[in-house]
Amino acid sequence: MIKVLRYTEYLYLAVAAISIYKIATLWSVDPKETYIFIFFAVVSIGMFIFRRRYRKRFEQRNKDNQQ
Numbered sequence: 265m266i267k268v269l270r271y272t273e274y275l276y277l278a279v280a281a282i283s284i285y286k287i288a289t290l291w292s293v294d295p296k297e298t299y300i301f302i303f304f305a306v307v308s309i310g311m312f313i314f315r316r317r318y319r320k321r322f323e324q325r326n327k328d329n330q331q
Contacts, residue, residue: 269319273312280308 283305287298 269315269322273315273319276308276312276315280305280312283308 283301286301287305290298290301
């Protein structure tokens with residue numbers, strides 16, 4: 265289960281990277297179209313941080329329960 269949580273963390277980073285790429289390519293064409301990608305990038309980075317902290321707490325709790 266912990267491996268699945270780790271993969272979802274990196275999935276959020278991938279979404280953020282794709283969004284940042286789209287922001288960079290679309291900004292000079294139509295800045296209004298990039299706002300949705302800015303939103304996706306910010307939310308994805310926030311979710312990455314949240315999921316990482318949650319996974320580390322989960323691992324620590326399991327480690328403490330095993331001892």
